[in-house]
Amino acid sequence: MPTDRVAVGAFAGAFGVKGDVRLKSFCADPASIAEYVPLYTEDGRRFDQIVLIGQGNNALIARVGGVTTKESADALKGQRLYAERANMPALPDDEYYYSDLIGLEVVDTGGNRLGRVKAVLNHGAGDILEVQGKPGGETILLPFTLAAVPTVDVGAGRIVADPPEGVLPGSGDEH
Amino acid sequence: MARSIWKGPFVDAYVLKKAEAAREANRNEVIKIWSRRSTILPQFVGLTFGVYNGQKHVPVNVTEDMIGQKFGEYSPTRTYYGHAADKKAKRK
Numbered sequence: 001m002p003t004d005r006v007a008v009g010a011f012a013g014a015f016g017v018k019g020d021v022r023l024k025s026f027c028a029d030p031a032s033i034a035e036y037v038p039l040y041t042e043d044g045r046r047f048d049q050i051v052l053i054g055q056g057n058n059a060l061i062a063r064v065g066g067v068t069t070k071e072s073a074d075a076l077k078g079q080r081l082y083a084e085r086a087n088m089p090a091l092p093d094d095e096y097y098y099s100d101l102i103g104l105e106v107v108d109t110g111g112n113r114l115g116r117v118k119a120v121l122n123h124g125a126g127d128i129l130e131v132q133g134k135p136g137g138e139t140i141l142l143p144f145t146l147a148a149v150p151t152v153d154v155g156a157g158r159i160v161a162d163p164p165e166g167v168l169p170g171s172g173d174e175h
Numbered sequence: 176m177a178r179s180i181w182k183g184p185f186v187d188a189y190v191l192k193k194a195e196a197a198r199e200a201n202r203n204e205v206i207k208i209w210s211r212r213s214t215i216l217p218q219f220v221g222l223t224f225g226v227y228n229g230q231k232h233v234p235v236n237v238t239e240d241m242i243g244q245k246f247g248e249y250s251p252t253r254t255y256y257g258h259a260a261d262k263k264a265k266r267k
Contacts, residue, residue, distance in 0.1 A: 008260045026258035036261075094266040098259035119256050120264050125249040126236040127264035143223055143234040144264050147203050152266070166205035166225055166232070 005040060005082035006099045009033045012059045014073035021073045022059040023050075023081075030060060036083035047081070096152060104152075106131045106142070106159045114140070114161060129159075140167055184214035184243070194219055207232050211247025226250035236267075 012022040025033040033039075034050045041047075049065035067073050088097065098120040106114040106129070115133035122128065127144035142148055142161055151160035187210040197206050198218070205225040220239055225232030226246045233250040241249070 006260060007258055026260035028260070028262045032261065088261055091263060096264050096266075098262045098264060101264060102259055120259070120262075121254070121256075122264070123233065123235075123249050123251055125238075125241065126234070126267065128234055139231075141225075141231060141234055143205070143236055144266055145223075145236065146266055149266060162203070164203045164205045164223065166207050167234070 004085045006085055006088070006097075007080050008036055008039065008083045009081045011073075011076040011079050011081070013077040014070045015056060015061045017070045019063070019068040019070060019073050020053065021062055021064055021067060021076060022056055023052075023062045024059050033060070033081070033083075034062070036087050039081040039083055041076075041079045041081060043079075094146075096154065100154045101129065101152070101159075104154065104157050104159050106161050109150075109160060109162050114163070117159065120144070129161075131161075138169065140169065142167055184216065186210075186213045186216060190246075191216075194222055194224075197222055205232065205234050208246065211245065211250065213246050215241050215244050215246060217242055228252045 008027055009023055009025045012024045015022045023033065027033050031052055034052050037050055038046050038048045039050065047064050047066065051063045052060050053063055054061040067076065085099065091097065101117050101120050104117045106117060108114055115131040117129050118132040118139055119130040120127055121130055129142040129144050130139045131142055132139045142163060147162065148164055149159060149161050190208050190210050190213045193206050193208065197204060205223050207225045209227045211226060215237055219237045222237055224235045224237065224246060226235050226249060228250045229252050235246060235249040
């Protein structure tokens with residue numbers, strides 16, 4: 001799968017007998033999956049048209065171009081759908097897609113490597129970058145603020161961080 | 176009057192002490208706390224706490240709309256990553 005594609009959903013099976021499909025959307029607004037056409041499956045199949053026609057149990061009901069029978073809809077079950085990153089709208093300054101941040105290299109203000117962004121988390125108290133130093137090693141949680149992350153250069157694949165005291169293992173006071 | 180109103184919000188004493196010290200020092204720091212049961216008070220707004228979830232300290236940047244909640248609500252003990260898809264992060 002090309003790296004410039006982002007998983008936005010998955011087929012969850014057929015709906016009814018007329019070739020409609022159940023779609024699981026991974027998007028922040030589930031209905032926005034239809035705006036990112038064309039969508040691709042892992043095996044390279046392309047879907048140029050997706051029309052949402054309703055909502056079912058934990059899934060959207062959609063009519064997908066090229067799928068006209070229940071059997072063909074069932075055959076797609078479990079396949080992931082990928083959108084071209086370029087089809088996603090541009091964002092204002094200081095706003096980034098999670099998919100752009102994941103994988104960026106993180107260095108501190110002195111140029112020392114801290115690791116790579118493993119995930120972006122948000123538990124209701126601001127975005128957090130989970131940075132992994134070594135594969136399988138411990139991760140650090142870095143608040144995604146201007147003070148802690150002064151520079152984000154997606155083009156260069158680099159983030160410059162100024163970790164606050166208490167973020168790095170062994171720093172900050174104890175109980 | 177409800178019992179919780181006359182008793183006032185519960186906060187572990189050490190959390191208050193650490194928050195006060197951090198505010199006076201005015202440093203860029205994450206205040207490590209283990210007290211998930213403590214209530215978020217108005218004087219904590221603007222500070223960043225590292226709330227322990229059993230494994231690590233999760234940064235919690237306190238804002239006004241969090242007052243009255245408990246710290247533990249912002250530091251889940253189980254992590255579900257989900258899919259990045261078109262989700263956005265804003266640097267504040």
